[in-house]
Amino acid sequence: MNEAEVLTMLGALSQQTRLQIVRFLMRCGDTGASAGEVGQEVGATSSRASFHLSALENAGVITSERQSRHIYYRANPAGMGALVSFLLNDCCDNHPDVRACCGVVSSCC
Amino acid sequence: MNEAEVLTMLGALSQQTRLQIVRFLMRCGDTGASAGEVGQEVGATSSRASFHLSALENAGVITSERQSRHIYYRANPAGMGALVSFLLNDCCDNHPDVRACCGVVSSCC
DNA sequence: TTAACACTTCAAGAGATATTGAGATATGAA
DNA sequence: TTCATATCTCAATATCTCTTGAAGTGTTAA
Numbered sequence: 538m539n540e541a542e543v544l545t546m547l548g549a550l551s552q553q554t555r556l557q558i559v560r561f562l563m564r565c566g567d568t569g570a571s572a573g574e575v576g577q578e579v580g581a582t583s584s585r586a587s588f589h590l591s592a593l594e595n596a597g598v599i600t601s602e603r604q605s606r607h608i609y610y611r612a613n614p615a616g617m618g619a620l621v622s623f624l625l626n627d628c629c630d631n632h633p634d635v636r637a638c639c640g641v642v643s644s645c646c
Numbered sequence: 647m648n649e650a651e652v653l654t655m656l657g658a659l660s661q662q663t664r665l666q667i668v669r670f671l672m673r674c675g676d677t678g679a680s681a682g683e684v685g686q687e688v689g690a691t692s693s694r695a696s697f698h699l700s701a702l703e704n705a706g707v708i709t710s711e712r713q714s715r716h717i718y719y720r721a722n723p724a725g726m727g728a729l730v731s732f733l734l735n736d737c738c739d740n741h742p743d744v745r746a747c748c749g750v751v752s753s754c755c
Numbered sequence: 756t757t758a759a760c761a762c763t764t765c766a767a768g769a770g771a772t773a774t775t776g777a778g779a780t781a782t783g784a785a
Numbered sequence: 786t787t788c789a790t791a792t793c794t795c796a797a798t799a800t801c802t803c804t805t806g807a808a809g810t811g812t813t814a815a
Contacts, residue, residue, distance in 0.1 A: 540665065547660035551653055556737065563739045572792060585774065587793055606782045606791055617738050618747025621730055625748055628665065629726050630672045638727025639734055639748075681762060694804065696763055715761055715812045
């Protein structure tokens, strides 16, 4: 994961509506949720939800799959894992105090 | 760490110059670096460096301490740890695939 | 006190991003 | 085919953020 990808992902997450969307989709698990359900959950119009879902998908935080007339969005654990891994390893230079805070015991990814 | 604090921290990190500053200060460790040194490292004017350092300090990513005419900035591992912890626990709902990616074995903070 | 240095704050302009509503596209049912 | 539903795209506006340079604050030394 290079710096540009990390910046895109951090930027995508640093917005209230989008952070809410990610938290919701993480709770939804493999089932995922349609754009309409996502919009309803976070109190957004469909075009606003669509805009934010695009940003999140573009950043690699979520994925989408069309099923008949619905498009189901799902959280992408691998993407979030890569971000966390970058923060711990590259950004924080494997600082033990940072790793200790989250129960990280071995070096990673 | 509440949602507003997380958003502030993610926003602070989602900018190239500021991400560079954090990485540099993490490498500097307890010694830290002055605003001038930071600016030189990331290729920023003094006012630009000061602007970004303020944003990072305000977000809790770094700390500052005046020593005579210099102000020394240091990375704040506890702040970064809290952010990573939030991402793993709250945001990702303790999703095992996310935790696995970084060698996280126990639940945390 | 005066001067030099290190850093911060302020204001202004440029650029990026968020929100909204209207219209377009895609799918499935009648 | 026609209609209804689900979602996306587009343009306009508003808001936020970054950068720059000038002016201000605080510290040390002469």
